[in-house]
Amino acid sequence: MIANGMTTPFVILLFFVGVLLFLIWQSKKGMKFEMKHLPGLDAIEEAVGRATEMGRPMIANPGLGGLRRGPVTIAGLSVVTYVSRLAARKGTGLIVPVANPELLPVVDEIVKTSYVMEGAPEAFDPDSQIRWLGDNQWSWTAGLQGIAERERVASNIMIGDFAAEAMILAETFARVGAFQVGGLTNTYQIPFFVAACDYTLVGDEMLAAGAYLSGDPEQIATIAAEDIFKLIFVGVIVVGILLGLSGSTALISLLGA
Amino acid sequence: MSAIVKKNIPLIVTFLIGIVLVFEWFIPTDVGNRVGTGIRESGIIINSFAIMAGVIGLYLNEARKIMRRRDDWPYSVWMIVVVSLYIAVGVPLGYQSDTYQWIYNSILMPLGATMYGAISFYIAAAAYRVLKFRSLQAIVLLLPAMILILGNTPMITSFWTGFVDSGSWIMSYITQPVYTGIMVGVALGTMATGVRTLLGLETGWLGRKEEAE
Numbered sequence: 001m002i003a004n005g006m007t008t009p010f011v012i013l014l015f016f017v018g019v020l021l022f023l024i025w026q027s028k029k030g031m032k033f034e035m036k037h038l039p040g041l042d043a044i045e046e047a048v049g050r051a052t053e054m055g056r057p058m059i060a061n062p063g064l065g066g067l068r069r070g071p072v073t074i075a076g077l078s079v080v081t082y083v084s085r086l087a088a089r090k091g092t093g094l095i096v097p098v099a100n101p102e103l104l105p106v107v108d109e110i111v112k113t114s115y116v117m118e119g120a121p122e123a124f125d126p127d128s129q130i131r132w133l134g135d136n137q138w139s140w141t142a143g144l145q146g147i148a149e150r151e152r153v154a155s156n157i158m159i160g161d162f163a164a165e166a167m168i169l170a171e172t173f174a175r176v177g178a179f180q181v182g183g184l185t186n187t188y189q190i191p192f193f194v195a196a197c198d199y200t201l202v203g204d205e206m207l208a209a210g211a212y213l214s215g216d217p218e219q220i221a222t223i224a225a226e227d228i229f230k231l232i233f234v235g236v237i238v239v240g241i242l243l244g245l246s247g248s249t250a251l252i253s254l255l256g257a
Numbered sequence: 258m259s260a261i262v263k264k265n266i267p268l269i270v271t272f273l274i275g276i277v278l279v280f281e282w283f284i285p286t287d288v289g290n291r292v293g294t295g296i297r298e299s300g301i302i303i304n305s306f307a308i309m310a311g312v313i314g315l316y317l318n319e320a321r322k323i324m325r326r327r328d329d330w331p332y333s334v335w336m337i338v339v340v341s342l343y344i345a346v347g348v349p350l351g352y353q354s355d356t357y358q359w360i361y362n363s364i365l366m367p368l369g370a371t372m373y374g375a376i377s378f379y380i381a382a383a384a385y386r387v388l389k390f391r392s393l394q395a396i397v398l399l400l401p402a403m404i405l406i407l408g409n410t411p412m413i414t415s416f417w418t419g420f421v422d423s424g425s426w427i428m429s430y431i432t433q434p435v436y437t438g439i440m441v442g443v444a445l446g447t448m449a450t451g452v453r454t455l456l457g458l459e460t461g462w463l464g465r466k467e468e469a470e
Binding site for chain 1: 279282283284285300303304307308310311312314315318321322327329365368369372373375376379380382383384386387436439440441442443445446447448449450451452453454456458459461462463
C-alpha cells in the first residue's frame, strides 16, 4: 500500500494531474488560457538581436546539471532550443557550454535540429558551438569565464541548473558588458542572479519557459493548473495560520498522513 | 522511421519509466523496488557509456583543433596530456589508488578551492553595484542588507549583538517565508513540467522534432 506519510502527497499529485488533464482537454476543445508576460523570456529575442548587431557571439547555457536534474534541465534545454533557432535565423554566433557528458549528445542534437529547421544546416559548427568544459563545477566555471573574457560575449542566457558558480558567472559576464537573462530554481542563488543579470526568472517562471516559448495552448493549460493550485495552497496556508493560532494541529496531522 | 526513432521511442520510454518510478516512490512493493533499482542502475551504466563517448569525442575534437591550428590550440594539447595522464593512472590502478588520489588532491582540489574562494570577491563586486541609494526600492534592499552585513562582521558583533538578533529576525520572518513561497511555486512547476514531459507535450529537450519531420 501507500508508503507511510505519503498518502496526502499522493492524493495531491493525483488531484493535480486530474486538474491538469482536464484543462488540457478543455484546451483541445478550444478553451483559451492567457499567460502573463514574462519580461525575462521576452528579452531573449532582444539578447539575440544585440549579439547580431554587435557581431559578437552569445551564450545559451542550460546549466551544470544533467538530465537527472529533471525539469530544471528540461526547462533549460527548451530555452536552448528557442535561442538556437533565433540564432540560426539571424546568423548570430552561438555558443552552448555543456558540463554534463550525458547532456552533450542531447545539446548537439537539439542545436543541429534548430539549424536544420531554420534552413541553415551549413552554419552549424559543433566544434565551436557546442563546448564541453568538463563536468567538474569549477573547471566548467573557469572555462566559461575564459570564453566570456576572450570572446567578449554580447549576450548571455543562463537558464537551468546553477549552484555556487552562479555568482561568478553572472558577475563575469556583467563585467564584459554582456546583456544577461538568468533563470534558476535554487533559492540560495537567486539573489546573485538578481544582482548581476538584466532579467531574472525566479522559480516556477523558469519552469514555465518551455510552455511560454512554445506558445502551445495545451502546454499553457498546464500553467493554468499550476495557478489554480497556487491559490489552493494559499488558502491552505491561511487556514493553517488560523488553526495554528487557535491551537489546533488538525491540518498538520492531515498533511502528514 | 526517423520520427519513430528520434521522437516516438524516447517519449514512450520516458512515459513508461516515469510512471514506474512515480508509483515505486508512493506505493513501494518488492517488484516495483526491483524494477526501480534496475532502471536506476541502467541509468548509471548509460551514464558511464556517455562519459566514454564524451572522452572519445573530446579527444577527436581537441585533435582536430590542434591539426587545424585553431585559436588557443596549445590548450588542446594540455587537455589531451592531462586527460591521458588521468586515464593512464586511473584505469590500471583505480581511482582510489594513492597515485590517483595524489594527482586529484594536489591539482584539482586546490584549483577548485581557489575558484570557490574567489566567490567572495565577486559577491563584494556585485553587492557594491546593487547596494546604492538610487531609489526607494534600492533603499528597502540596502537597509536589511546593511543590518545583515553588520551582524556578520565580528568587529561589530564583538561589542554589540543587536545586529545579530535583527539579522536573524529578518532571515526568519522575511526571507524564509519568501523562499517558502518560491519553493511552493517550484514544486508545482516541477510537477507540471514532469507531467508535460511524461505526456510528450514538452519536447524542447528533443529539439522539437515534430516540426523538423
